Amino acid sequence: MPAQILDGKSIAQEIREGIKKEVIELKEKHGVVPGLVTILVGENPASVSYVTAKQRTAHELGFYSVQENLPENVSEDELLKLIDKHNRDEKIHGILVQLPLPKHINERKVLYAIDPRKDVDGFHPVNVGKLVIGEPCFIPCTPYGIMILLAKTGVPVDGAEVVVIGRSNIVGKPIANLLMQKRKPVGNATVTVCHTGTKDIASHSRRADILIVAAGVPKFVTADMVKEGAVVIDVGVNRIGTTPDGKAKLCGDVDFDAVKEKASFITPVPGGVGPMTITMLMKNTLESAKAWAGLPSEVA
Ligand code: GUN
Numbered sequence: 001m002p003a004q005i006l007d008g009k010s011i012a013q014e015i016r017e018g019i020k021k022e023v024i025e026l027k028e029k030h031g032v033v034p035g036l037v038t039i040l041v042g043e044n045p046a047s048v049s050y051v052t053a054k055q056r057t058a059h060e061l062g063f064y065s066v067q068e069n070l071p072e073n074v075s076e077d078e079l080l081k082l083i084d085k086h087n088r089d090e091k092i093h094g095i096l097v098q099l100p101l102p103k104h105i106n107e108r109k110v111l112y113a114i115d116p117r118k119d120v121d122g123f124h125p126v127n128v129g130k131l132v133i134g135e136p137c138f139i140p141c142t143p144y145g146i147m148i149l150l151a152k153t154g155v156p157v158d159g160a161e162v163v164v165i166g167r168s169n170i171v172g173k174p175i176a177n178l179l180m181q182k183r184k185p186v187g188n189a190t191v192t193v194c195h196t197g198t199k200d201i202a203s204h205s206r207r208a209d210i211l212i213v214a215a216g217v218p219k220f221v222t223a224d225m226v227k228e229g230a231v232v233i234d235v236g237v238n239r240i241g242t243t244p245d246g247k248a249k250l251c252g253d254v255d256f257d258a259v260k261e262k263a264s265f266i267t268p269v270p271g272g273v274g275p276m277t278i279t280m281l282m283k284n285t286l287e288s289a290k291a292w293a294g295l296p297s298e299v300a
Pocket of ligand 1: 141170
């Protein structure tokens with residue numbers, strides 16, 4: 001039987017409706033409006049489209065949102081000064097610097113400069129450390145979205161064999177950490193992380209009850225690499241051309257058409273993990289605003 005499609009777009013929409021209501025309530029009861037700044041350096045087409053989508057969503061949800069566009073040749077110092085300005089701005093509860101940054105800018109220095117209490121991406125070492133030891137923190141948006149998608153399947157994660165392909169700081173490392181923790185309802189799994197140094201990835205992926213693919217290679221996972229009935233989460237966003245109306249043509253890291261015949265659940269690209277990532281950024285910003293207002297929050 002073909003897999004059920006995990007429709008990230010509609011799940012994200014449902015969560016957004018909840019956020020929208022909370023934003024109205026937060027404003028009415030406490031006079032607080034969640035504020036998000038997105039900082040874009042240069043004009044990388046993928047980054048431009050991600051940041052535009054983040055801004056559009058923030059606006060739709062009633063956030064105070066600011067877009068900062070800096071030229072490709074901006075100095076590291078200028079970028080750090082801009083971050084400092086937003087660190088001190090009371091109206092801003094979330095700061096996002098879109099990655100990757102141009103080569104002349106030290107990414108580590110930039111991520112360290114963001115106040116960890118406004119680090120809605122969850123990339124600052126304070127949040128990374130808290131995540132690893134299981135303390136409340138900003139969970140990076142893509143892994144956070146994946147956790148919600150897994151919960152939606154109803155498939156037990158407790159005791160499941162999870163294989164993650166990819167060890168990035170943004171996806172692979174945090175999702176592996178989260179899924180091995182004794183978290184409910186999604187956690188307590190046995191997690192294997194595969195990467196470019198792994199000798200025989202298929203020998204691992206074939207054991208997976210849940211396969212999470214963030215390899216950055218179009219159609220990397222083929223049907224023969226997937227166990228019958230596995231849950232397959234495709235994090236890949238690969239631009240493989242342009243549609244006749246000028247939009248980017250995307251494909252994932254999974255050979256969707258073949259793998260959907262074997263999996264129990266599968267995420268499409270686009271419309272799977274992507275919309276969840278943006279939505280969890282909004283959730284983190286909302287929770288940050290609550291924490292700054294001294295209200296109960298999931299991140300503090
Ligand atoms: N580049 C690709 N994914 C992300 C993300 O989740 N956050 C930021 N800031 N940059 C990215």
